[in-house]
Amino acid sequence: xxxxxxxxxxxxxxxxxxxxxxxxxxxxxxxxxxxxxxxxxxxxxxxxxxxxxxxxxxxxxxxxxxxxxxxxxxxxxxxxxxxxxxxxxxxxxxxxxxxxxxxxxxxxxxxxxxxxxxxxxxxxxxxxx
Amino acid sequence: xxxxxxxxxxxxxxxxxxxxxxxxxxxxxxxxxxxxxxxxxxxxxxxxxxxxxxxxxxxxxxxxxxxxxxxxxxxxxxxxxxxxxxxxxxxxxxxxxxxxxxxxxxxxxxxxxxxxxxxxxxxxxxxxxxxxxxxxxxxxxxxxxxxxxxxxxxxxxxxxxxxxxxxxxxxxxxxxxxxxxxxxxxxxxxxxxxxxxxxxxxxxxxxxxxxxxx
Numbered sequence: 001x002x003x004x005x006x007x008x009x010x011x012x013x014x015x016x017x018x019x020x021x022x023x024x025x026x027x028x029x030x031x032x033x034x035x036x037x038x039x040x041x042x043x044x045x046x047x048x049x050x051x052x053x054x055x056x057x058x059x060x061x062x063x064x065x066x067x068x069x070x071x072x073x074x075x076x077x078x079x080x081x082x083x084x085x086x087x088x089x090x091x092x093x094x095x096x097x098x099x100x101x102x103x104x105x106x107x108x109x110x111x112x113x114x115x116x117x118x119x120x121x122x123x124x125x126x127x128x129x
Numbered sequence: 130x131x132x133x134x135x136x137x138x139x140x141x142x143x144x145x146x147x148x149x150x151x152x153x154x155x156x157x158x159x160x161x162x163x164x165x166x167x168x169x170x171x172x173x174x175x176x177x178x179x180x181x182x183x184x185x186x187x188x189x190x191x192x193x194x195x196x197x198x199x200x201x202x203x204x205x206x207x208x209x210x211x212x213x214x215x216x217x218x219x220x221x222x223x224x225x226x227x228x229x230x231x232x233x234x235x236x237x238x239x240x241x242x243x244x245x246x247x248x249x250x251x252x253x254x255x256x257x258x259x260x261x262x263x264x265x266x267x268x269x270x271x272x273x274x275x276x277x278x279x280x281x282x283x284x285x286x287x288x289x290x291x292x293x294x295x296x297x298x299x300x301x302x303x304x305x306x307x308x309x310x311x312x313x314x315x316x317x318x319x320x321x322x323x324x325x326x327x328x329x330x331x332x333x334x335x336x337x338x339x340x341x342x343x
Binding site: 035061 | 160161183184185186210212213214217259260261276277278280282
């Protein structure tokens with residue numbers, strides 16, 4: 001079961017909010033689906049994040065995939081150590097594998113994302129489809 | 130390749146396939162590859178034009194080969210239940226079948242992909258080793274076709290290169306005509322393209338309507 005204290009998007013990102021700062025990562029499902037991560041490109045701090053828009057890219061052995069921000073605001077911190085240690089993302093996507101921290105424009109935005117139970121239902125539907 | 134990116138951005142409702150050759154020859158960089166490396170390497174390919182692919186992977190020298198670009202909606206039944214690796218295998222199975230029709234015993238390499246630190250990865254796609262490579266079934270495992278994807282929220286683009294001839298600067302590469310018996314009629318681009326198009330249609334069970342004669 002995925003962490004219940006997080007919120008989730010239907011493009012497989014997770015969000016954790018403390019005050020007006022959201023920490024964003026990708027779920028274990030996304031990591032598993034991509035498989036064999038080889039490269040990660042993250043933005044610089046200060047770059048805007050826009051809900052639904054790409055904020056970076058990840059390359060697996062076979063594919064370049066975009067990473068989509070589930071929230072809107074300004075990126076204040078980036079987990080730049082991940083680029084040299086993608087195993088950390090693969091092994092611990094919900095904690096050490098965080099990607100960006102965003103100062104939210106709307107503190108309530110994350111509450112509109114999916115709960116862990118709702119996200120599990122999305123995954124069940126994807127896997128049976 | 131800009132056309133391929135445009136095709137991906139257009140988000141077609143059904144799979145679309147392009148097969149094309151290069152004139153002049155090209156050196157396509159994988160999406161994240163360094164231009165400094167490209168400037169150094171391109172000197173070995175006089176007359177080649179350097180471009181950057183939207184898809185990942187290593188650099189490919191496009192001359193005596195056919196390139197394919199396949200755009201598929203992520204919701205298409207072709208991709209049902211497949212992760213990225215499985216989708217890549219599924220979508221370039223037609224290349225294996227086409228090569229066998231041309232008399233080449235080809236297969237996917239299989240096994241586990243090599244996890245090489247990025248800074249030590251070979252520059253060229255055909256010098257890299259991945260479980261998803263298409264290699265000659267018998268022999269030293271040289272690569273005869275490679276592929277890579279780019280994914281958006283709704284679609285994927287899979288690029289592939291199928292060689293008619295390897296290049297001496299790319300030791301890991303081998304082409305259809307390199308494997309033919311002495312005196313055999315060489316396979317030309319037009320024949321390879323036709324066999325590939327037919328194979329994509331039959332293996333993927335997609336009735337691609339031809340928009341241009343090959």
